[in-house]
Amino acid sequence: MKHLIQGAFWLGLYVIVSLLPLCVVFLGPRPPGRDFITELSVALGFVGLAMIGLQFFLTARFRHIEAPYGLDLILRFHREISTAAFLIILAHPALLFWRDRSFELLNLPQQPPRVWFATLSLLALVGLIVTSVWRTSLKLEYETWRVIHGSLAIATLGLAMGHVIGVGHYIADLWQQILWILMGIASVTVLLWIRVFKPLSFLRHPYEVTQIRDEGADVYTLRCEPVGHEGFDFDAGQFAWLTLWDSPFSIEEHPFSMASSALETEFLEFTIKELGDFTADVHHLPEGATAYIDGPYGAFSFERYPAAGYVFLAGGIGITPIMSMLRTLADYGDTRHLLLIFAAKQLENLTFREEIDALHDRLPHLETIYVLNDPPDDWDGEQGYVDAAMLDTYLPEYPARYQYFLCGPYPMLINVEKALLACDVPTTHIHAELFNLV
Ligand SMILES: Cc1cc2nc3c(=O)[nH]c(=O)nc-3n(C[C@H](O)[C@H](O)[C@H](O)COP(=O)(O)OP(=O)(O)OC[C@H]3O[C@@H](n4cnc5c(N)ncnc54)[C@H](O)[C@@H]3O)c2cc1C
Structure with a gap:
């Protein structure tokens, strides 16, 4: 029941924040002499922009947001909703082409910087979707893809904000400026949280690999004990992201289910099968190696049902x-x-x-x-x-x-x-x- 209420709360908040920019269009002073098609196009652009901004929150692994759904469901939503956001954003220029009965906006050399910003933002979004949907066909390693994905996401949002500022129609009033600044601050804070504050916290809460057991058939169990802290509680069946060999600022971290009992407070155990470069090297780790563990995540647990x-x-x-x-x-x-x-x-x-x-x-x-x-x-x-x-x-x-x-x-x-x-x-x-x- 608790998770149901939490889930409904976050979903409601998602819808409200996605639609918040519409207030800017429909409640604030509107530029004079604009027809309905233009206003609709702008409104859709804003909704799409808010949805892209919210993607940062969906993938930031905030435990309170993740808890009611489980991370895999959130990531599935993230994937599906990005297609919806893309189509909504695409409707923004499409309606303008239709209004003008012309593609003159695509004649970039004749266009002001704000159109360049919009075009580049859209191209970054296309790149984002193509590299995600066809990652394996493009033979992109997971870590390479993650860097590309993060960079294109920031580029999409930053260039789109450049477009909004360049157009300048909806940033005139103080309350509109406050709204945009708050949304900007929220996005930057999420980035700082993921890339700086969270890794800093892991640096202060390391684990030591105290045992590596060979389970046969290329499967190894790592026992990790918290060093100078209490570790974390988890529900049996949940998983965590493991960083080995690297600092917590590294882009490389892999998800593994905890295999040990949730009542075991002294250590966590992960049982890992060799598959690719990361998992194949696990048994070469020296005992006493440092590990960083981000968890727990997931809704796969009997405790919930x-x-x-x-x-x-x-x-x-x-x-x-x-x-x-x-x-x-x-x-x-x-x-x-x-x-x-x-x-x-x-x-x-x-x-x-x-x-x-x-x-x-x-x-x-x-x-x-x-x-x-x-x-x-x-x-x-x-x-x-x-x-x-x-x-x-x-x-x-x-x-x-x-x-x-x-x-x-x-x-x-x-x-x-x-x-x-x-x-x-x-x-x-x-x-x-x-x-x-x-
Ligand atoms: C929720 C969850 C729990 C898991 N629990 C276990 C477990 O208990 N034991 C176990 O042996 N394996 C587990 N895995 C699988 C494990 O995460 C992958 O086998 C491992 O990340 C592969 O990395 P690699 O570099 O060795 O192989 P690669 O050949 O590089 O990767 C193989 C595939 O694994 C996926 N993958 C690779 N890196 C990552 C990453 N950083 N994040 C997410 N996916 C990635 C990609 O789909 C990739 O195509 C779990 C995966 C998930 C999602």
């Missing part, structure tokens, strides 16, 4: 947030019915299998089903893929009384979600974590 029991469906390294939930439930001494269906390619990819088997002593109603795609000859567990028929065999008698947590590769999530729905699991009871935010 009270239920008669829980069903966990993990694929491969997707076991990490689920392991945190199981360890936490064991620490609570939970006696509810828990079902874990853990699918992996081969036996060695069932990370934590021994510990999970041992957890049955502490979780009396834990049921575990292992599923292998490529099992050894003497395997007597399930094999193949998790599908509706398999779920039908193992799901509890009253599926609607349970909450369901899925984490694994994208194709698995899609298929398992469909299968759960086919087994009469209510859609609102299904919670998925995808290890890919971009």
Whole structure:
């Protein structure tokens, strides 16, 4: 309920701030002799500009804003709403072309600087969208893309502000000036917060890597202990951004789920599978190395959804947030019915299998089903893929009384979600974590 109210509050605030610039157009003194099309075009331009400004807030990882939705939902909204903002902004010049029945505004050498600002801002926005939508086709590494993305976002907003000041119609009154200055200050503050104040705070709250455990099959667990501070509390299943080898001012940080129990206050553990350059180097870290951790984030946690029991469906390294939930439930001494269906390619990819088997002593109603795609000859567990028929065999008698947590590769999530729905699991009871935010 608390998250529902918070969510409604932030959504309402988002709508109000997006539409606030309309007050500037419709409440303030209007330039004389302007037709409706011009005013509509200006109004749409302002709404689009406010939406672009708000994107900085959406991606700044403010925990209060993120908490009700989870970061992946916020980032999805950020992506979808940028297309809407782009179309709204595009309508601004389109209406002017239509009004003039001419494209003279595109004849840039004949145009004043304010039109140049507008054109360059729009081009920066196009660049922003193209590099984001086609990042993998353009073979842009994540870190390179992040630098490009941030630079183009600042350019889009800065050039658009240059355009507004150049046009000068809506900055005449004191209250209009105050509004624009406040919006400008807010955007700059967010940038300073992300790039300066937050990293400074991490510098004062470092962690030490005190243990690196080989879990087999190119998976390693890092234990990180807070140095000179208490660390942070988290809900089992949440994740954090990890910076290793670098200062907290570095652009390179990677998201990982906490795998340790949420009741463990001495340390955090992350279990990481080798995938690319960052994850492949993790086990080369010397013990005693410094880590910076930004968290917790995410809404993927049983703590949020009270239920008669829980069903966990993990694929491969997707076991990490689920392991945190199981360890936490064991620490609570939970006696509810828990079902874990853990699918992996081969036996060695069932990370934590021994510990999970041992957890049955502490979780009396834990049921575990292992599923292998490529099992050894003497395997007597399930094999193949998790599908509706398999779920039908193992799901509890009253599926609607349970909450369901899925984490694994994208194709698995899609298929398992469909299968759960086919087994009469209510859609609102299904919670998925995808290890890919971009
Ligand atoms: C919420 C969440 C929780 C995760 N938890 C775990 C976990 O517990 N254990 C685990 O092994 N993996 C986890 N991952 C995946 C992990 O973040 C990526 O495997 C890792 O960032 C890849 O980095 P790389 O440089 O080694 O590989 P690369 O080959 O450089 O990247 C592979 C892909 O990972 C994504 N990626 C790379 N860098 C970043 C970044 N800085 N931020 C976001 N995405 C990035 C991109 O889609 C990229 O295409 C999680 C991911 C998310 C989003």
